[in-house]
Amino acid sequence: MENILMLPGNTPIWQLTIDQFMKLLKSCNAKESVDNVAETKQQDKRYVHGISGIKSLFNCSYPTAHKLKETIIKPAVMQQGRVIVVDAELAVQLFKEHESVKSVRDLGKNS
Numbered sequence: 001m002e003n004i005l006m007l008p009g010n011t012p013i014w015q016l017t018i019d020q021f022m023k024l025l026k027s028c029n030a031k032e033s034v035d036n037v038a039e040t041k042q043q044d045k046r047y048v049h050g051i052s053g054i055k056s057l058f059n060c061s062y063p064t065a066h067k068l069k070e071t072i073i074k075p076a077v078m079q080q081g082r083v084i085v086v087d088a089e090l091a092v093q094l095f096k097e098h099e100s101v102k103s104v105r106d107l108g109k110n111s
Helices: 002-006 018-043 050-058 062-070 088-097 104-110
Strands: 047-049 077-080 083-087
Touching (some): 047 050, 047 088, 050 062, 050 088, 083 088
Antiparallel strands (some): 047 083
């Protein structure tokens, strides 16, 4: 790659050696793959929608899902009007970290 850096910016591509050209292609592919990894990580986020999404995520009843939404997983919940979107990974992590809940009845008392 050091040969590519020493070439002037206006060097025609036909004046590059095969080795210089291959290094140039590899450096371009490396940048694209880093960008693709960043995009893929962002797309890997999993969201569930509504109380029904929380119900399916935690395999619980409607009242329990509503109590979870209002207490333990509240930082993972984004709500605007009647639209509820929950970051599933963060919700599960918050639920696992919250050890003090022994029963559903305790949910309202701890917050």
